[in-house]
Amino acid sequence: MxxxxxxxxxxxxxxxxxxxxxxxxxxxxxxxxxxxxxxxxxxxxxxxxxxxxxxxxxxxxIRKAAEEKRQVLIPDEAYRKITEHLCVHRHNKRDMDGTWRAKICDLIYMMSQQPIDVFNLKESQGELYNEPIDRGDYFAYGVIRFARHKTKIASNSR
Structure with a gap:
C-alpha cells in the first residue's frame, strides 16, 4: 500500500x-x-x-466493508455422527463408554474460535483440582483456559 x-x-x-x-x-x-x-x-x-x-x-x-458470516467448519449432521462414534470405543477388545470423549469434542468445538486455539494449548492453561467441586448439577474436576492464538484473549471453561 x-x-x-x-x-x-x-x-x-x-x-x-x-x-x-x-x-x-x-x-x-x-x-x-x-x-x-x-x-x-x-x-x-x-x-x-x-x-x-x-x-x-x-x-x-469511511465505512467498513461487509464481511461474509464465518463458515461452519463441519455440518451439524457430520458433527452428530462424529460425537456418536466417540461415545463408544473399543479398548482391549471391550466396548468402553466414551461419553467423556464426546464431551471434550463438544467443549473444543464450542470454545475455540479456530481449530489452532485448541491444538495450541499449553500445560499452563489447564488446572486439575485435587478433589471434585460440587457445582449443583455437576462436578468440576478442573479448568481449561482457552486463548485465541492471535490475540491471546483468554476464556475460561469449567
Whole structure:
C-alpha cells in the first residue's frame, strides 16, 4: 500500500476522504483485508490527532466493508455422527463408554474460535483440582483456559 502513488498525500489534504477511498478501493473485493488496512490507517490518523498534526480522524467517515458470516467448519449432521462414534470405543477388545470423549469434542468445538486455539494449548492453561467441586448439577474436576492464538484473549471453561 505504501508503494502506491495513491498513498502519497499530506495528512492535512482537504480531499483526504476521497484519497483514502481511492487508496483502499483495490481491496474492496477482499473485505477482511480491506477492514484490516482501514484499521491500520485509523491508528495512523489517531496518532496524528494525538500529536496535534490534524484535528480529527477522517476514518470515522469511511465505512467498513461487509464481511461474509464465518463458515461452519463441519455440518451439524457430520458433527452428530462424529460425537456418536466417540461415545463408544473399543479398548482391549471391550466396548468402553466414551461419553467423556464426546464431551471434550463438544467443549473444543464450542470454545475455540479456530481449530489452532485448541491444538495450541499449553500445560499452563489447564488446572486439575485435587478433589471434585460440587457445582449443583455437576462436578468440576478442573479448568481449561482457552486463548485465541492471535490475540491471546483468554476464556475460561469449567
Amino acid at each position: 505504501e508503494q502506491s502513488d495513491d498513498a502519497k498525500f499530506p495528512l492535512s489534504d482537504p480531499q483526504i476522504l476521497r484519497k483514502i477511498r481511492k487508496l483502499l478501493s483495490p481491496w474492496l473485493p477482499m473485505p477482511t483485508h480491506y477492514n484490516g488496512l482501514k484499521n491500520t490507517l485509523n491508528r495512523v490518523f489517531l496518532h496524528a490527532v494525538q500529536e496535534g498534526l490534524i484535528d480529527r480522524k477522517p476514518m470515522i467517515d
